[in-house]
Amino acid sequence: MSFGSQLSNPGSSSVNPDLDWSQIKETISMLCLAMAQIETTLTDSSKSVDELSSTFTGMAQDAKKVMSLCEHADSSEKWETQRNDIMSASQQMHQQMQRAIVAFQFYDRLTQKLHHVNESLTHLGDLISDTTRLYNPSEWSRIQQEIRSNYTMECERLMFDHIMQGATIREALELYRHQFEQTESLTGPDDDSEDDIELF
Numbered sequence: 001m002s003f004g005s006q007l008s009n010p011g012s013s014s015v016n017p018d019l020d021w022s023q024i025k026e027t028i029s030m031l032c033l034a035m036a037q038i039e040t041t042l043t044d045s046s047k048s049v050d051e052l053s054s055t056f057t058g059m060a061q062d063a064k065k066v067m068s069l070c071e072h073a074d075s076s077e078k079w080e081t082q083r084n085d086i087m088s089a090s091q092q093m094h095q096q097m098q099r100a101i102v103a104f105q106f107y108d109r110l111t112q113k114l115h116h117v118n119e120s121l122t123h124l125g126d127l128i129s130d131t132t133r134l135y136n137p138s139e140w141s142r143i144q145q146e147i148r149s150n151y152t153m154e155c156e157r158l159m160f161d162h163i164m165q166g167a168t169i170r171e172a173l174e175l176y177r178h179q180f181e182q183t184e185s186l187t188g189p190d191d192d193s194e195d196d197i198e199l200f
Contacts, residue, residue, distance in 0.1 A: 007032055011166025014140035023128070026140045030124045033147075033163045034117050036172050040159070041113040044180075048106030055100040062093045112152070120147050155179035 009032040010025040066089045073079040073086075123143040133139040144164060151157045159176040163169070 007035065007169060009163060009166055009168055012140065012144060012164040014137040014144065017137035021137055023134050023140070026137075027124065027128060029164060029166075030120060030144075032169055032172075033160060034120050034124075036159060036163060036169045036176070037113055037117045037120070037156075039169070039173060040176055041110055041117075043177075044113075045106050045110050048103045051103040052100055055096040055103065058096045059093050059100075062089045062096070065089045066093075113156075116147070116150060116156070119150065123147060153180075153183075155183065 007028070010028055012026055012029045013021050014026055066086055069082045069086050069089070073082040123146070127133055127139060127143060148157060148160050151160065155176050158179055159172045162172045162175055167175070
């Protein structure tokens with residue numbers, strides 16, 4: 001997707017408002033944030049679905065192999081010769097099941113990220129509909145910090161910071177992906193860090 005890359009992001013100046021401050025610019029920055037969140041959610045979910053498809057295909061192939069080996073192991077002699085192959089295929093299935101379980105975390109992450117988008121837009125809607133708060137920079141700063149504090153992943157917080165500083169959506173997404181991939185390579189898919197969501 002690339003719809004977000006066309007929108008110019010003025011950035012937020014609610015923490016240090018100047019004479020050029022406006023609620024319109026703050027609104028645009030908040031919309032840029034929501035668009036970036038949606039795009040990262042769709043991209044991450046697509047990768048997880050691809051991983052699930054790959055692991056289930058592999059498990060089906062290994063299960064078929066085990067069935068074939070068992071069918072031909074109709075004597076104790078044949079069983080002994082086939083046993084190592086059966087064990088190897090079974091271990092591969094086990095590893096693929098572990099990968100599938102990790103990939104299923106995408107659903108938790110998907111719902112969590114979409115909840116963040118909904119929360120951001122709800123805060124934005126509440127603020128722009130309230131004329132007593134709309135023109136107050138400190139109100140914008142307050143809801144932005146509240147939104148940021150609800151993120152559980154460091155890459156989400158970094159993306160938020162860059163959007164608020166005026167980065168384009170494309171730049172923020174590149175930073176997010178780099179940070180996300182770096183975190184995954186350091187911790188591994190099975191790491192139980194605070195950024196991972198456990199299913200069971």
